[in-house]
Amino acid sequence: xxxxxxxxxxxxxxxxxxxxxxxxxxxxxxxxxxxxxxxxxxxxxxxxxxxxxxxxxxxxxxxxxxxxxxxxxxxxxxxxxxxxxxxxxxxxxxxxxxxxxxxxxxxxxxxxxxxxxxxxxxxxxxxxxxxxxxxxxxxxxxxxxxxxxxxxxxxxxxxxxxxxxxxxxxxxxxxxxxxxxxxxxxxxxxxxxxxxxxxxxxxxxxxxxxxxxxxxxxxxxxxxxxxxxxxxxxxxxxxxxxxxxxxxxxxxxxxxxxxxxxxxxxxxxxxxxxxxxxxxxxxxxxxxxxxxxxxxxxxxxxxxxxxxxxxxxxxxxxxxxxxxxxxxxxxxxxxxxxxxxxxxxxxxxxxxxxxxxxxxxxxxxxxxxxxxx
Amino acid sequence: xxxxxxxxxxxxxxxxxxxxxxxxxxxxxxxxxxxxxxxxxxxxxxxxxxxxxxxxxxxxxxxxxxxxxxxxxxxxxxxxxxxxxxxxxxxxxxxxxxxxxxxxxxxxxxxxxxxxxxxxxxxxxxxxxxxxxxxxxxxxxxxxxxxxxxxxxxxxxxxxxxxxxxxxxxxxxxxxxxxxxxxxxxxxxxxxxxxxxxxxxxxxxxxxxxxxxxxxxxxxxxxxxxxxxxxxxxxxxxxxxx
Numbered sequence: 001x002x003x004x005x006x007x008x009x010x011x012x013x014x015x016x017x018x019x020x021x022x023x024x025x026x027x028x029x030x031x032x033x034x035x036x037x038x039x040x041x042x043x044x045x046x047x048x049x050x051x052x053x054x055x056x057x058x059x060x061x062x063x064x065x066x067x068x069x070x071x072x073x074x075x076x077x078x079x080x081x082x083x084x085x086x087x088x089x090x091x092x093x094x095x096x097x098x099x100x101x102x103x104x105x106x107x108x109x110x111x112x113x114x115x116x117x118x119x120x121x122x123x124x125x126x127x128x129x130x131x132x133x134x135x136x137x138x139x140x141x142x143x144x145x146x147x148x149x150x151x152x153x154x155x156x157x158x159x160x161x162x163x164x165x166x167x168x169x170x171x172x173x174x175x176x177x178x179x180x181x182x183x184x185x186x187x188x189x190x191x192x193x194x195x196x197x198x199x200x201x202x203x204x205x206x207x208x209x210x211x212x213x214x215x216x217x218x219x220x221x222x223x224x225x226x227x228x229x230x231x232x233x234x235x236x237x238x239x240x241x242x243x244x245x246x247x248x249x250x251x252x253x254x255x256x257x258x259x260x261x262x263x264x265x266x267x268x269x270x271x272x273x274x275x276x277x278x279x280x281x282x283x284x285x286x287x288x289x290x291x292x293x294x295x296x297x298x299x300x301x302x303x304x305x306x307x308x309x310x311x312x313x314x315x316x317x318x319x320x321x322x323x324x325x326x327x328x329x330x331x332x333x334x335x336x337x338x339x340x341x342x343x344x345x346x347x348x349x350x351x352x353x354x355x356x357x358x359x360x361x362x363x364x365x366x367x368x369x370x371x372x373x
Numbered sequence: 374x375x376x377x378x379x380x381x382x383x384x385x386x387x388x389x390x391x392x393x394x395x396x397x398x399x400x401x402x403x404x405x406x407x408x409x410x411x412x413x414x415x416x417x418x419x420x421x422x423x424x425x426x427x428x429x430x431x432x433x434x435x436x437x438x439x440x441x442x443x444x445x446x447x448x449x450x451x452x453x454x455x456x457x458x459x460x461x462x463x464x465x466x467x468x469x470x471x472x473x474x475x476x477x478x479x480x481x482x483x484x485x486x487x488x489x490x491x492x493x494x495x496x497x498x499x500x501x502x503x504x505x506x507x508x509x510x511x512x513x514x515x516x517x518x519x520x521x522x523x524x525x526x527x528x529x530x531x532x533x534x535x536x537x538x539x540x541x542x543x544x545x546x547x548x549x550x551x552x553x554x555x556x557x558x559x560x561x562x563x564x565x566x567x568x569x570x571x572x573x574x575x576x577x578x579x580x581x582x583x584x585x586x587x588x589x590x591x592x593x594x595x596x597x598x599x600x601x602x603x604x605x606x607x608x609x610x611x612x613x614x615x
Contacts, residue, residue, distance in 0.1 A: 065557040133556045172558060181558065258552055267545070269552040276556065278549035284538035291539070307542070311549060315540050324540040326549035352525075358517055360524030 057143040057159045063179035064172070065134045068106070071178045074099040075152065075202030081195040083308040084188075084331045090308040095200070133257075137161060137273025140253035141169055149173050151182035152199040161274055167191065170274040178204065186274055188330045194275070195310075195328065231259035231266070239266055243320060244281050251336035254329070275329035279337060282324070285344075286317040302343025316343040376400075377407045385414040 080093040097109035137143070141161035149156050156173040163169050167190070173183035183198035231239070236246045236259055244266055249255045254270040254277060261267075268279045286305070288294075294305040299316070307313045314334055315324040318341040327334055377397055383389050384397045401408045 061558075068557070133558065137558060170558065184558065260548070260552075262544075262548060265540075265545075267548050267552065269549075271553070271556060273556070274558055276549070276553040278545070278552055280540065280545050280548075282538050282540065284536040287537035287539050289539075291542075311546060313542055313546065315542075322538040322540055324542070324545055326546055328549075328553065354521055357521040357524035361520030361522065362524070364523050365520070 053138060053142055054144040057145050058138060060145075060157055060159055060174050060179060061137065061143060061172070062134055064174045064181050065132065067175075067179045067181075068100060069103050071180055071204060072100060072102040073178075073180065073202055073204050076200045077197055078200055079195075079197040080193075081310040081328065082193055083310045084194065084312045084327050084329065084334070085306065085308045090310065092310055098199075133271065133273050135273075136253070136255065136257070136271055140272040141274070146171065149183075151175075152202045154182060154202065156182050163189070165189070169272075173198075189332070194330070229260045229262060231261055235259070235261075243283070245319075245321065245341060246281070247279070247337075247340060250277065250333055250340075252333065254333060272329075275333075277329050277333055277337075278326045280322075280324040280326075282322040283320065284322055285320075286315060286322045291315070299338055300342050301345030304338065304343055318343055376404065377410065381407065381410045381414050384411060385418060 075098055076095060077098050078093070078095050080091060083090040094110065099107040099109070141163060143159055143161050146158040146160040149158050151173045155176040157176055159172045159174060160168050161170040161172075168187050170184065170186045172181055174180070175182050180202075182202065183196075185196045186194040188194055240246050246259070246266065246268060247256070250270050253272045254275075255272075256268055257271055258269040259266065260269075262280075265280050265282045268281070270277045270279065288296075288303070288305055291305050294307050294315075297304050297306060302316060302318075304314055304316045309327075311326050311328045312331075312334075313324065313326050315322065316338075317323070321341075323337070323341050325334055325337055377384060377400060380389065380393075380397060384394065384401075387394075389397060401411055
């Protein structure tokens with residue numbers, strides 16, 4: 001998607017709702033949290049560290065990635081995300097209850113109501129090179145220590161992930177005692193917040209199984225059964241033979257780390273360790289008639305339908321497939337996908353005249369006789 | 374009878390069979406045009422045969438032979454005069470075999486063909502042309518019909534128009550959240566999506582959305598309880614709590 005398209009997506013707003021002024025408590029809480037540290041900007045990250053990683057930061061991140069395996073906790077977390085279509089100004093925020101059992105899944109609740117369980121990654125679905133998400137992050141960014149802070153009354157070390165151009169991609173507050181990630185912020189290239197989360201309060205005490213609404217597995221419980229939908233590389237090769245694109249990587253270090261089959265759709269998940277994009281491929285041609293409220297943008301010969309989110313969603317037809325992108329990453333990543341899988345032009349109306357039919361027949365015979373076809 | 378045209382030379386050179394020669398002579402007797410043509414042909418032939426022999430230089434002969442056959446000299450032609458007599462056949466009934474032309478026999482070719490059955494050659498040629506044209510038209514028509522049938526809108530599966538697809542956006546968004554939920558430093562939107570989805574499903578019973586608070590394309594944000602908000606252009610929309 002070029003700059004023109006991006007501007008269009010940013011400028012066109014399908015609705016401008018207004019809300020009650022008395023219900024601003026949650027955003028104000030987030031604002032207070034963010035103000036604990038000065039805002040990150042593109043200028044805040046000097047480029048003199050490009051290509052070097054602070055070893056202490058690397059060690060802290062590695063410990064943090066492993067911390068949920070050893071530490072149980074529960075608490076209240078404030079979460080907010082902004083649309084990658086920055087000009088829409090769209091965002092979502094929520095205060096959620098988080099319960100995590102060491103080595104098990106994480107239960108996400110809203111006002112003491114169990115809503116979802118996020119399974120930890122057991123490594124069996126991992127497709128990318130390297131050991132896991134921590135390697136993605138370190139391979140893509142320079143990481144460095146950026147001071148200390150306090151989150152939910154706990155001392156924390158601040159680690160920054162810096163892009164090659166010096167802009168800060170993410171800032172993480174890691175608990176000094178357990179290395180748990182207590183607070184997190186992600187930024188676009190120009191310093192806008194993409195997402196932010198922070199514990200308002202957290203307790204490291206283990207949650208008794210009786211108190212878990214989900215009954216999620218405790219330490220020592222059997223591992224989750226194998227997910228039949230998970231795709232391996234040989235499955236991906238087979239799908240490519242069937243016409244699926246299944247790109248191995250996107251621009252800026254986003255690599256394919258997981259693939260799943262969802263009916264006739266294939267989900268391809270890409271990440272750089274901090275942000276993520278899911279690309280869904282379905283055979284067929286997009287029927288935009290049911291996409292209510294989506295912003296239409298002309299890209300090349302075709303059209304892209306976008307919803308600001310977050311997470312922002314884009315869908316279009318390309319080469320016999322319907323491509324749907326769910327993005328929590330800067331819009332440049334979607335541009336890259338659009339360049340690789342450009343939208344199809346309008347479907348030509350089939351001419352059923354005799355001359356056209358003879359022409360199509362001759363073309364078909366030509367394809368039969370073409371030894372290189 | 375039509376004019377003799379190209380058979381004038383055959384008549385002058387005595388290459389017609391008996392019946393043809395009789396008919397040609399009878400035509401010449403009554404046709405001033407053909408008679409003049411025959412006279413001119415005989416005169417030209419007489420002039421040519423009356424010319425004195427010219428002996429070409431030996432070097433010219435060898436040079437021409439060398440040009441014709443770079444790999445070496447051509448073998449000598451034993452019957453140059455017979456080869457010069459040979460003419461192209463013109464009817465379907467005329468044989469092109471060398472023995473019919475009298476090559477190597479020393480006799481004139483017309484004497485060999487004097488008893489061949491006579492056919493109206495112009496009718497044969499006409500019929501043959503009609504047959505060729507008719508078969509060509511039939512073949513071309515059949516080919517066009519075949520191509521048109523191949524190019525007809527196909528109903529088999531391989532050539533079917535791609536099915537219209539409406540992506541299940543909410544399901545895809547949930548799958549995206551599930552996929553990123555296991556990344557330790559992933560964006561927290563993966564937490565938001567399932568949380569709000571559950572509220573949307575009505576399983577929490579924590580409240581409903583204010584009318585107009587839903588952002589188009591994000592229907593999961595409609596119903597809401599305490600603790601969620603949607604902001605567009607900096608304006609916060611927060612659902613009523615219980």
